[in-house]
Amino acid sequence: MRPPPVTAAVRVRRAEVSDLDDLVALEEATFDTDRLSRAQYRKHLDSETAQVLVASANHRRFLGTAVVFYRKGTTVARLYSIATKPQARGKGVGSALIEAAEDAARLRGCRALRLEVRKDNGVAIGLYERLGYHRIGEYARYYGDGADALRLEKAL
Template identity: 70%
Template sequence: MHPLPASASVRVRRAELSDLDDLVTLEESSFDTDRLSRAQYRRHLDSDSALVLVASANHRNFLGTAVVFFRKGSRVARLYSIASKPETRGKGVGAALLDAVEAAARQRRCHAVRLEVRDDNAGAVRLYERHGYRHIGHYPHYYQDGTHAWRYEKSLD
C-alpha cells in the first residue's frame, strides 16, 4: 500500500460484512495478543451493543478500525480497540476514529468514553491525551502477555 497522501481525507463509517477480511487482517498485524477473532468481529457487526467503525481514504482504501461497546443501562461507552495500518500512523486516522467513537457515544446519550491501553504503547497514550482523555487508573498484568494497562476516560458533557 502507498502512504496516505497529505491531501487525502479520512472518512469513517460503520463497518460492513464486506470489511471482515480487512478487519481480521489488521487485527492480526496490529496485536500479538488479546485479538478479536473473525467470529467475534462477525458477531459485533450485527450487535446493537457494539459498533465497529472503519477509516478509509480515496474510496475503499482501508486504513484503520475502532470497536466500541455500549452496555445497556450505562452512560459510559467503552473503546475496546483501535488500530491503524502502520504506514498511516500519525496521519489523522486514529484522531478521525476517536472523533467518530465520541460522536457515536454522544448519539447514544453516553456522558463518557473509557478505554484501557498498554502502558508501553506511548503513541496511543499520546493520542488519547491529546484528545482530552485523562488517566483514571492502572491495571497490573491486564493483558494476556502480562503487560500492564492504563485506564483513561473522556467526559463528553
C-alpha cells in the same frame, strides 16, 4: 513496492460484512495477544451493544478500525480496540477514529468514553491525552502477555 501515502481526507463509517477480511487481517497484523476473531467481528457487526467503525481514504482504501462497546443501564461507552495500518500512522487516522467513536457514543446518550491502553504504549497514550483523555486508574497484568494497562476516560 511501498503503498502510496495517505493523502485524501479520512472518512469513517460503520463497518459492513464486506470489511471482515480487512478487519481480521489488521487485527492479526497489529496485536500479538487479545485479538478479536473473525467470528467476534461478525457478531459485533450486528450487535446492539457494539459498533465497529472503519477508516478509509482514496476510494475505500482500508486504513484502520475502532470497536466501541455499550452496556445497557450506563452512560459510559468503552473504546475496546483501535488499530491503524502502519502506513496510516501519524496521519490523523487514529484521531478520526477516536472522534467518530466519541460522536457515536454521544448519539447513544453516553456521557463518557473509557478505554484501556498498554502502559508501555507511549504513542497511543500521547494521542489520547492530546484528545482530552485523562487517567482514572491502572490494571496490573491486564493483557494476555502480562503487560499493565492504564485506564483513561474523556467526558463527552
